Amino acid sequence: MTRRPARREHPRQTAAAEPAAEDSWFDAPDPTGRTRTGERGLRFECTSCGACCSGPPGYTGFTPDEGRAIARHLGIGEDEFIARYTKATSSGPSLAEKISAFGFDCVFLDRQRVPGKALCSIYEVRPEQCRTWPFWRSVLKSERTWDRAASGCPGMNRGPLHQPSFVRLTRDRVDI
Numbered sequence: 001m002t003r004r005p006a007r008r009e010h011p012r013q014t015a016a017a018e019p020a021a022e023d024s025w026f027d028a029p030d031p032t033g034r035t036r037t038g039e040r041g042l043r044f045e046c047t048s049c050g051a052c053c054s055g056p057p058g059y060t061g062f063t064p065d066e067g068r069a070i071a072r073h074l075g076i077g078e079d080e081f082i083a084r085y086t087k088a089t090s091s092g093p094s095l096a097e098k099i100s101a102f103g104f105d106c107v108f109l110d111r112q113r114v115p116g117k118a119l120c121s122i123y124e125v126r127p128e129q130c131r132t133w134p135f136w137r138s139v140l141k142s143e144r145t146w147d148r149a150a151s152g153c154p155g156m157n158r159g160p161l162h163q164p165s166f167v168r169l170t171r172d173r174v175d176i
């Protein structure tokens, strides 16, 4: 999964002016300074720990189209989806949360299906906010913001290498 996949407690940020491609810090060889391989890009592989879908109260935004897709996936009407699975916030509608031993879990986080894992029960139709983590503009702003996010996400700086072009394309899909 990847919800976080999405990081709900990260506030949305206004998009900054687009830097030249070669100016992105993750274009530099071995940008995180950990692998010593000279590779360019960033490594990420979700471990399904669930940390980014839980914790303090957060915000998981969705577009009207995404809301309709989730409702269809659940086999319910849009009104029922809104009433049962969403909440209103100052940033707009968000997926709702449920209290767990870990904090405020996203209403679609499933800790039962696979022991020791926290999985997204609507993975196929999860919002773009969840699909694009951790390649958010706010996270990619600098190596420092990337490292700060990585301290709470064990999937960052491990797993397959994502090329800078892919990172940029993913980053530009949402304004977070």
Ligand code: SF4
Residues within 6 Å of the ligand: 001, 002, 003, 004, 005, 006, 008, 052, 053, 060, 095, 106, 107, 108, 109, 110, 119, 120, 121, 122, 123, 126, 127, 130
């Ligand atoms: S929709 Fe899925 S990936 Fe997104 S926050 Fe909820 S459980 Fe996590």
Ligand code: SF4
Residues within 6 Å of the ligand: 001, 002, 003, 004, 005, 006, 045, 046, 047, 048, 049, 050, 051, 052, 053, 133, 152, 153, 154, 155, 156
């Ligand atoms: S590894 Fe990262 S993206 Fe995956 S669930 Fe954990 S915190 Fe979220």
